[in-house]
Amino acid sequence: MRLIFIILSSIFFISACVSSETVTTLNNPKGQKMAFDPKGAADTRIKLALVYIENEQMQQAKENLDKALSYQPDSAKVHRIFAYYYEKVQENEKAEKFYKEAISLDDSDGDTYHNYGTFLCGQARYDEADAAFLKAISVPKYTRVARSYANAAICSEKAGANEKAIFYYKYALAHSPKSNEINLSLAKINITEKIIKKRY
Structure with missing residues (x-):
């Protein structure tokens, strides 16, 4: 305080x-x-x-x-x-x-695209959110790439697209290899996918 x-x-x-x-x-x-x-x-x-x-x-x-x-x-x-x-x-x-x-x-502000993607994901507009995150990542001077990949992964999980989420988590990890949060998220979704595949 x-x-x-x-x-x-x-x-x-x-x-x-x-x-x-x-x-x-x-x-x-x-x-x-x-x-x-x-x-x-x-x-x-x-x-x-x-x-x-x-x-x-x-x-x-x-x-x-x-x-x-x-x-x-x-x-x-x-x-x-x-x-x-x-x-x-x-x-x-x-x-x-x-x-x-x-x-x-x-239209070259990565932070705006990222925040807009987070907003769209919160509205369950997953495809639009995905496009916004990818737009942020594509901005040449944007430095928070790991964050956008991680949020794209979270949004993909919410949409039930686990394979896409794994893909994004791997890219997030490549950009931030020491992130415990990303490592944990990737491990959890990999375990979930293995359980699902065993059932079917």
């Missing part, structure tokens, strides 16, 4: 510095004003919103996301986090709208 308070206090301090149209720097002896940085202000609001979402303070989260969106209306990142917010409050139509807008603003 103390850690959360410290984080919030730090972010509030930063937020106070960037919430107006100009910023006065402390190390500027003449008190000259610098141009407002909308991206920096939006990033600060996003960080605040994520802390609030984590602590289930949804009204405060939305207030900060509204501010972030006003600062950066064409930011794919702002739209992605807003989609995540709507997903958490179970407003699925709005969540999907924001995910699609994020993709339209930047």
Whole structure:
């Protein structure tokens, strides 16, 4: 709880510095004003919103996301986090709208495709989720490939496609060989498949 308070206090301090149209720097002896940085202000609001979402303070989260969106209306990142917010409050139509807008603003953001895939899987839209995870993986600069393969595997399991899940888990493991969680998941599904094959 103390850690959360410290984080919030730090972010509030930063937020106070960037919430107006100009910023006065402390190390500027003449008190000259610098141009407002909308991206920096939006990033600060996003960080605040994520802390609030984590602590289930949804009204405060939305207030900060509204501010972030006003600062950066064409930011794919702002739209992605807003989609995540709507997903958490179970407003699925709005969540999907924001995910699609994020993709339209930047179709090379692997994180957006991954999060959208997770959302679609939660809606039991397994084929669409699979396509979104694979799209994330195909983005050249995307670094969380193991995570996307693992989530694609989990989603395939939910869809009853165990062979595909095993395939994805193996790729996830190739990208993160020391992951105990992936190793365990792969072992469990292999055991399940062996039991099923013995029955038939």
